[in-house]
Amino acid sequence: MEEKLVSLKDVTFKYDGQDRNAVDGVSFDVSKGEWLAIVGHNGSGKSTLAKLLNGLQFPGFGSILIGDMELSEETVWDVRKKVGMVFQNPDNQFVGTTVQDDVAFGLENLGVQQQMMVKRVQDALNKVKMNEFLDQEPHHLSGGQKQRVAIAGVLALQPDIIILDEATSMLDPRGREEVLDTVRELKEEKILTVISITHDLEEAAKADRIIVLNQGRLYREGTPDEIFHLEDELVGLGLDIxxxxxxxxxxxxxxxxxxxxxxxxxxxxxxxxxxxxxx
Incomplete structure (x- = not known):
């Protein structure tokens, strides 16, 4: 039986001053080792959903379970130990003067011992094939390399789940492929459960399952092949096949x-x- 790592039930959220819900009664599960892509046009609710999954926002109604913990203001810091997020612009995540300093930053905040920290930094950079750039300044890297370092920073924290919030949208085709290949390899090694939030269906095609959001609601759910058979519907929603x-x-x-x-x-x-x- 597949182990559920994430479970959403009737999750609803509305921003102050808005007439309609940004996320409206959304329910789904994510299994251990799965890659789930959540797609939708601008305003479909996918970015809000990413914030809800990481505790940057909290549902007005419904529940989010990460493992056996319900996400709330009381549990959010424990949940964030299990969920890592990679954002759209990697430059906004960099705080260290070198690649290894940046990957070590989160571990320092957790008080990880020096010897263990060095090992986890090296292991994380090896996994994303950036171990030769330890002393490089992050801003000198290519877009794809920066995003791989951002992923390494999350991996070093050893989360169960990684959320990619439009993490490839600012990359050129080569950089995008570098990052997606890295994520695929990590997922296949059973290191990660992946939730990618994207409007790019070519990225979503790499996933095991796709959820399509429209106006805050779950519109369709299925394998990439099943979803892409809905070609005319997807185009009508503003998505490109x-x-x-x-x-x-x-x-x-x-x-x-x-x-x-x-x-x-x-x-x-x-x-x-x-x-x-x-x-």
Whole structure:
């Protein structure tokens, strides 16, 4: 039986002065080792949901359980030991003068012993392949490298769950792929349960499951393949289908013998190469 790490039940939140709920009766679970992507257009409630999951806001109604703890103002600091968050702009998270100082910052605040701190910093940077940049100044790094250091800072704290709040939206394609590859590897090693908040369906295609939000409500839920079959509905919500899915559909409509949709360009290229070898 899958272990539930996160459970939301009828979660509702409204900002002061707003007419409608930013999050409106949302319920879902996240299992240990799962990668869940939460997608939606601007104003759909996904960023508010990220803040609720990390205790930056608290529900006006409903409950959020992290493990066996209900998130509240009394438990928020204990919950944050289990949940790490990587934000949109990594520069806003940097506080150290070097990469290793920055990754160590959270551990220093927790009073971790020096010997253990050094080991955890090195382990975290090894996991994100940034161990050769220990003494580099963070602002000299590329966008993708900065975001990997931000992830290392979270990993060093050894959380059960990592939340990516639009964490790749400011990166170029190469930097985005670097970060997503890192997250995928960590997830496959069973180190992390991942919740990614994004408007980018190409990023969401990497996840095990997708939740679509619309006007604060859970609109659809399913695997990436199931969600991308709702192409017209998603476009109507202001979301853009991944290029590989659109191209795969167009090729099939023109008579190219391809089976199913292709969630990534790599999948599509592989099938096209296999098709070419049979011709």
């Amino acid at each position: 991944p290029f590989s899915v659109k191209l795969s559909k167009s090729l099939r409509e023109k008579g190219v013998d391809l089976a199913g949709s292709h969630l990534t360009e790599e999948e599509l290229v592989k099938d096209l190469c296999a098709l070419n070898s049979r011709i």
